[in-house]
Amino acid sequence: MLIRKLFKFENAHIVRNCTSDRCRRSIHGHSYQVELILSANRLDHGQMVYDFGLLKGVIKDLIDSFDHAICFWSQDDAGYIDACKTYSARWISLPVSPSAEQFSRVFFFLADQVLQQTTTQNGEGDVQVHSVIVHETATGYAQCFREDIANSQMGLLSLNDIEFSEQVQQEWANPQMYEQLKQGISFLNPEVTPQVIVNA
Numbered sequence: 625m626l627i628r629k630l631f632k633f634e635n636a637h638i639v640r641n642c643t644s645d646r647c648r649r650s651i652h653g654h655s656y657q658v659e660l661i662l663s664a665n666r667l668d669h670g671q672m673v674y675d676f677g678l679l680k681g682v683i684k685d686l687i688d689s690f691d692h693a694i695c696f697w698s699q700d701d702a703g704y705i706d707a708c709k710t711y712s713a714r715w716i717s718l719p720v721s722p723s724a725e726q727f728s729r730v731f732f733f734l735a736d737q738v739l740q741q742t743t744t745q746n747g748e749g750d751v752q753v754h755s756v757i758v759h760e761t762a763t764g765y766a767q768c769f770r771e772d773i774a775n776s777q778m779g780l781l782s783l784n785d786i787e788f789s790e791q792v793q794q795e796w797a798n799p800q801m802y803e804q805l806k807q808g809i810s811f812l813n814p815e816v817t818p819q820v821i822v823n824a
């Protein structure tokens with residue numbers, strides 16, 4: 625079974641080396657919509673694949689990091705990167721260029737890491753990220769599947785190579801959250817007290 629949770633953010637970027645002239649050498653923004661699709665072959669005690677509410681913690685904070693931020697490829701021109709860092713308090717440095725395709729890989733990678741490091745407490749089964757769809761505009765989207773993450777032609781992703789500005793980190797519910805993720809420290813989902821349903 626699949627479930628899907630939608631996230632939204634506004635972000636600015638340049639995507640170098642693409643065919644579209646406006647896209648490759650002018651800073652521009654998009655209202656992104658991100659569909660996180662999870663799969664599982666069994667349901668938890670609430671008869672859900674994964675409670676939507678649980679996706680409003682670390683995963684939401686990570687995706688919301690990109691809101692009102694500028695995103696740049698760490699291999700971009702040093703002067704441009706300096707300007708992004710100087711004139712925007714919220715910035716994110718990526719090891720890949722910020723195309724819709726790479727955003728979908730980055731969000732798959734991050735959500736997958738969080739889920740792998742999450743200790744569930746409500747009988748969840750084999751919950752996994754199935755795919756991530758990133759809508760860059762109303763007419764264009766990219767969808768990432770698991771096999772795209774390890775595809776070296778698309779560029780290697782690692783937690784250490786994704787950098788969030790100080791301002792972005794301060795706005796997380798737990799500013800240490802990314803460090804925790806990098807160190808492999810587990811996230812604990814809330815405990816659920818079973819309710820006894822008494823029939824009248």
Ligand SMILES: Nc1nc2c(c(=O)[nH]1)N=C([C@H](O)[C@H](O)COP(=O)(O)OP(=O)(O)OP(=O)(O)O)CN2
Binds near residue numbers: 642761
């Ligand atoms: N496969 C991809 N193609 C393009 C990407 C991308 O990430 N992946 N990105 C861009 C630009 O960022 C651009 O701003 C969006 O392009 P486009 O869809 O052409 O945008 P429009 O709003 O002009 O398109 P409409 O069809 O008028 O909505 C370019 N290509």
